[in-house]
Amino acid sequence: MVNPTQGVIAVIVAGGLATRMASATAAVPKVLLAIAGKSVLEHQLQQFRAAGITRVIVLAGHLAGAIELAAARASDRSFHVEVRTEAQAMGSGGCLRQLHDLNGPAVVVFGDVMFDVDLGALLETHTRQRATITAVVHPNTHPHDSDLVDVDADHRVTALHPKPHPPGSRLRNLVTAGLFVIEPAFIEQIPSVLEAPKLDLVQDLITAALARGQRVQAWQTSAYLHDMGTPQRYAQAQAAWAQGIPARRRRPRATVFVDRDGTLNRHVGYLRRPEQLELLPGVAQAIARLNQLDVQVVVVTNQPVLARGELDEAGLAQIHAELETQLGRAGAYVDRIYHCPHHPDAGFEGERPELKCACACRKPRTGMIDAATSDLHVDRAASVLIGDTERDLDAALNAGLRPVLVSANAHALAVARGVQWFPDLARACLALFPNPQPNPQPNPS
Ligand SMILES: [Zn+2]
Known part of the structure; x- marks a missing residue:
């Protein structure tokens, strides 16, 4: 059987400004926040390494110097972490333009997401379903403040409901969790910087992919995935790690x-x-x-x-x-x-x-x-x-x-x-x- 992570690149989107975390990240990019004595970046790299991925690209912007130091420390002969720094803020979607040299599927994770996920199973499903992009989805405690999807019986995404939702909306609690698999074809469709400098991966790029009729799949999991978009959710992630919840979910x-x-x-x-x-x-x-x-x-x-x-x-x-x-x-x-x-x-x-x-x-x-x-x-x-x-x-x-x-x-x-x-x-x-x-x-x- 072919190893599903063979030749797959992992990408960490770490360029966004931590606007809602101003106090906690005055001097630290979100991806360098500490959870259980290690940075989020180190936790993410550990997941990629354990899945057999050997090459990681960090797309940085905010305080890139500190990220470069951490990446250098994490790299060795069998595991390579490269940092690419954008000249201007391009958003979680626009920054993917820097992956112009992608020639196979890439796992993409947002820099404020803690996860403990079977990446091999995710990649295997993505490839089998011939998706242009697969979004990992799950229900969460704050669907009103999340980008939600509708899916059909084959887990194909049929609609995206970006936050904020109109009052009185009646929506399934299926949240895009900040972890994706993308194909080069997805990158090729991103408009140029001149057309649209700043683009959101979910709200702009997945919406556009759906409009073009490209195959957008949802992979629903009960594995541990937690965004740290607010100080409260950061505290929850710290508590979960202290209690061993991510490992228990396996x-x-x-x-x-x-x-x-x-x-x-x-x-x-x-x-x-x-x-x-x-x-x-x-x-x-x-x-x-x-x-x-x-x-x-x-x-x-x-x-x-x-x-x-x-x-x-x-x-x-x-x-x-x-x-x-x-x-x-x-x-x-x-x-x-x-x-x-x-x-x-x-x-x-x-x-x-x-x-x-x-x-x-x-x-x-x-x-x-x-x-x-x-x-x-x-x-x-x-x-x-x-x-x-x-x-x-x-x-x-x-x-x-x-x-x-x-x-x-x-x-x-x-x-x-x-x-x-x-x-x-x-x-x-x-x-x-x-x-x-x-x-x-x-x-x-
Ligand atoms: Zn029955």
Whole structure:
């Protein structure tokens, strides 16, 4: 098998002025800020070296001299770090013009991003999908202050929503995370300095690539990626490194699987319009707390309204965008949402025959949980499924997860089946994850 990082160059975009970090970076470029005793640059170089990349180009501007010293210290015979300094500020996109000699894919990272990512897997996916640019994306705690994308079922980016978003926007929480793979064809399209001196990689160049119909792909990951755009986020990165969170993200994690209707949001019969979605009290705060504890949160929901033809995929996407927007306002996010569109009973007017089947994903079957386990690092023995019906309970048992029931409606069922019960999701999460330990108490065995 070919090593996916063979011959690949890594690029660090380190030229931007640290306008929002004025106090912390009065004398230091952002890429030289310290995390756990090492500069961000050193952390980034360590990631590239570990992935088998041997050549790095740092695009500098702000206080380039200090960066040149650090680059010289990091270089040796098998690992070469070169600094290219721009004469004028050209923005995160405009500075890429300095990569005129690129002859293969390059991994590009912003100088204020801490990451611990499987770069080989990223490059392999980028190449397989024949993308002109692949953007690493993830949900974050501040989607309102982030550039967001829409993707189709093949992870192709269909739209970009640059920050700031118009009031009342209803958008999925899929944020470009400051890590990309680009092809030379992407560089060749950048307008000249005379046409547009300053260009933003995401807002200007990806927007232009989408308009040209070039293939822009999104690579969604639950690996550690954290921007330090504000002093608060810099402090969060320091805390995360001190707690060992980046390395832990590479291993199976405690995961809270949650049902949607009746558990996250008020049950309204069949939810068909985003305006009907109302989070239950305390839900957003409970999920924000799980996010802070670094517990993964995955929604698993049966949506037979699709099979019945009462709602299409675009309509469901709008409902889930509303869900993520409401959570985002509280600084909360879910890692993934899986839905089952099927229903086993055929014979209704307007139904979609292709979705009328006995599938493997409809709860109490485990298909959605199995998909999450394959897409994410899930430690099933440390994980729970929280829901309000017998289907949720049985799905948990079938998947080897601890079942937890919530809501007054499920109380009798919980008693009858001898299952843990709480009045609502918020109280369940507090009881199951009572302290800063991210893992719940293991089941006695
Ligand atoms: Zn299904």
